[in-house]
Amino acid sequence: MTLKEFWHRLGSPKWFYQMSGPWQRAFAILAVLLIVVGMAWGLAFAPPDYQQGNSFRIIYVHVPAAILAQSVYVALGAAGVLLLVWRMKMAQLVLENLVGFGAWMTALALFSGAVWGKPTWGTWWVFDGRTTSTLVLLFLYFGLYALRRAIPAREAAGRACALLAVVGVINIPVIKYSVEWWTTLHQGATFKLTEAPAMPASMWAPLLVNVLGAYCLFAANLIAKLRTAILRQEQGTAWVREWAGREARP
Amino acid sequence: MMFDSWQAFFAMGGHGLYVWMAYSAAAALLVANLAGLRAERRRTRRQLQGQLRSGAEEGSDASEAP
Amino acid sequence: MFAVQFRRDWLSLRRAKDEAINPLVFLFLAATLFAIAFGGEPRRLAGLAPAIIWVLVLLANLLSLEALFRRDFEDGTLEQLLLLAEPPFAAVLGKVAVQWCMSGVAMTVLAPVVALLLNLPLAVLPALMLGLLLGTPALSLIGAVGAALTVGLRGGGVLLALLLLPLYLPVLVFGVSATLDTMAGVGAAAQFYWLAAISAMALTLAPFATTAALRISVEQS
Numbered sequence: 194m195t196l197k198e199f200w201h202r203l204g205s206p207k208w209f210y211q212m213s214g215p216w217q218r219a220f221a222i223l224a225v226l227l228i229v230v231g232m233a234w235g236l237a238f239a240p241p242d243y244q245q246g247n248s249f250r251i252i253y254v255h256v257p258a259a260i261l262a263q264s265v266y267v268a269l270g271a272a273g274v275l276l277l278v279w280r281m282k283m284a285q286l287v288l289e290n291l292v293g294f295g296a297w298m299t300a301l302a303l304f305s306g307a308v309w310g311k312p313t314w315g316t317w318w319v320f321d322g323r324t325t326s327t328l329v330l331l332f333l334y335f336g337l338y339a340l341r342r343a344i345p346a347r348e349a350a351g352r353a354c355a356l357l358a359v360v361g362v363i364n365i366p367v368i369k370y371s372v373e374w375w376t377t378l379h380q381g382a383t384f385k386l387t388e389a390p391a392m393p394a395s396m397w398a399p400l401l402v403n404v405l406g407a408y409c410l411f412a413a414n415l416i417a418k419l420r421t422a423i424l425r426q427e428q429g430t431a432w433v434r435e436w437a438g439r440e441a442r443p
Numbered sequence: 444m445m446f447d448s449w450q451a452f453f454a455m456g457g458h459g460l461y462v463w464m465a466y467s468a469a470a471a472l473l474v475a476n477l478a479g480l481r482a483e484r485r486r487t488r489r490q491l492q493g494q495l496r497s498g499a500e501e502g503s504d505a506s507e508a509p
Numbered sequence: 510m511f512a513v514q515f516r517r518d519w520l521s522l523r524r525a526k527d528e529a530i531n532p533l534v535f536l537f538l539a540a541t542l543f544a545i546a547f548g549g550e551p552r553r554l555a556g557l558a559p560a561i562i563w564v565l566v567l568l569a570n571l572l573s574l575e576a577l578f579r580r581d582f583e584d585g586t587l588e589q590l591l592l593l594a595e596p597p598f599a600a601v602l603g604k605v606a607v608q609w610c611m612s613g614v615a616m617t618v619l620a621p622v623v624a625l626l627l628n629l630p631l632a633v634l635p636a637l638m639l640g641l642l643l644g645t646p647a648l649s650l651i652g653a654v655g656a657a658l659t660v661g662l663r664g665g666g667v668l669l670a671l672l673l674l675p676l677y678l679p680v681l682v683f684g685v686s687a688t689l690d691t692m693a694g695v696g697a698a699a700q701f702y703w704l705a706a707i708s709a710m711a712l713t714l715a716p717f718a719t720t721a722a723l724r725i726s727v728e729q730s
Binding site: 228232236237238239240241246247248250251254255258294297301304305308309311312410414417418420421424425428429433434436437438440 | 444445446452455456457458459461462464465466468469472473476480483484487488490491492494495
């Protein structure tokens with residue numbers, strides 16, 4: 194199967210449903226393995242930070258959540274382009290089923306950040322560059338959610354949300370830059386693509402495991418939600434009825 | 444292993460409250476997420492099977508059921 | 510097409526005077542409320558004035574955006590415009606330009622009075638007005654996308670605020686910091702460049718997004 198064929202088939206909900214069962218299982222198993230290993234490693238085996246002590250261990254929750262919060266929004270923007278330009282059916286389902294997950298991850302990033310900030314900075318909340326842009330990200334998720342709820346027609350709601358997500362993705366860099374304009378007390382980004390991290394390997398290796406685990410969770414969660422949503426959307430078609438009959442037997 | 448005892452592990456050098464708050468929030472979120480997925484899946488399956496049964500009894504099109 | 514639409518909307522302002530003027534009255538009224546609420550301490554107010562004025566400008570702009578496409582949407586003109594205008598985004602830009610004249614430009618002109626109410630030092634006034642003039646086009650252009658997405662929806666006003674205020678944040682940050690830096694005697698050239706850059710970017714992208722959003726809204730009705 195060529196890449197182009199794969200791409201076309203990915204646009205078909207029925208094909209996706211029939212193929213994605215094993216994918217979901219694989220991602221779910223990987224996610225559980227990586228997250229359990231990463232969390233245990235981070236909690237018990239990574240060395241404490243010489244300044245922050247053990248509160249540093251919150252990084253293994255905070256950074257994966259923050260990375261997912263942004264990645265999910267970018268994924269929504271990508272799905273938005275697919276829906277607006279190619280009218281891909283699956284993109285609509287992605288837009289409908291990913292907003293909640295992204296919003297919760299953003300909330301977790303904010304919460305774990307506040308809990309980390311208290312022992313480190315002495316305050317739960319500071320309007321510095323990255324906390325502010327994460328908060329704005331949460332509002333962008335709320336906007337997508339509210340817009341979808343406000344438009345009664347499903348297809349129109351999907352396309353409106355697609356457009357809003359694309360506009361949001363274009364705006365995020367500007368928002369991030371502008372809020373960093375105000376002086377910032379956040380530590381620098383933990384992972385940068387261009388340089389080696391400043392942390393010792395014993396600290397960033399568990400973080401890497403957790404971030405990979407978070408991405409697997411993202412994938413497993415998305416596939417699971419899509420599969421259920423496909424069944425709902427395609428109800429009444431022959432293959433879904435066949436599925437319901439098969440599931441009833443055991 | 445960075446801790447000598449379970450007490451030391453739970454205390455986290457005095458930062459236990461913060462560390463465990465963050466980790467339990469993450470754990471709660473993951474569990475709630477999984478439970479939500481499973482509940483939605485089960486609800487959908489029941490609904491579709493219900494349609495299948497009522498469709499078979501009446502011999503009508505199952506897609507018309509709400 | 511831009512000029513045709515601009516003239517048409519400009520003339521129709523006469524019929525819908527209130528819609529254009531009410532947001533400006535709101536700006537005035539809210540600034541007065543702040544001045545009264547801070548009554549005892551005019552000096553403290555001066556330091557907060559840039560933030561207050563900019564936030565009020567964002568809100569007043571939202572109020573005037575709500576009506577941007579509503580009338581044309583209700584009487585079907587919008588559908589014709591999307592079908593017949595060549596190219597449609599030029600006509601959309603014409604409408605937004607009129608809205609900007611009645612919000613951004615008008616608020617810049619009114620800024621001295623609002624600044625007086627809030628005890629802003631006179632020396633800072635040029636920086637405030639320049640910031641408004643450079644920043645408000647972005648507000649109107651980005652706002653038009655939101656207005657186009659929510660036209661015809663019930664409860665569109667609050668929704669519009671929810672969608673747009675996060676996107677307005679960069680303009681707010683650079684606008685306020687330009688005014689504050691001028692007040693502190695530090696140059697604010699960088700912030701003005703940023704405001705101009707954001708407006709320029711909005712000018713190149715937003716009209717297309719607005720047209721696409723209008724298509725979505727018209728098709729579903």
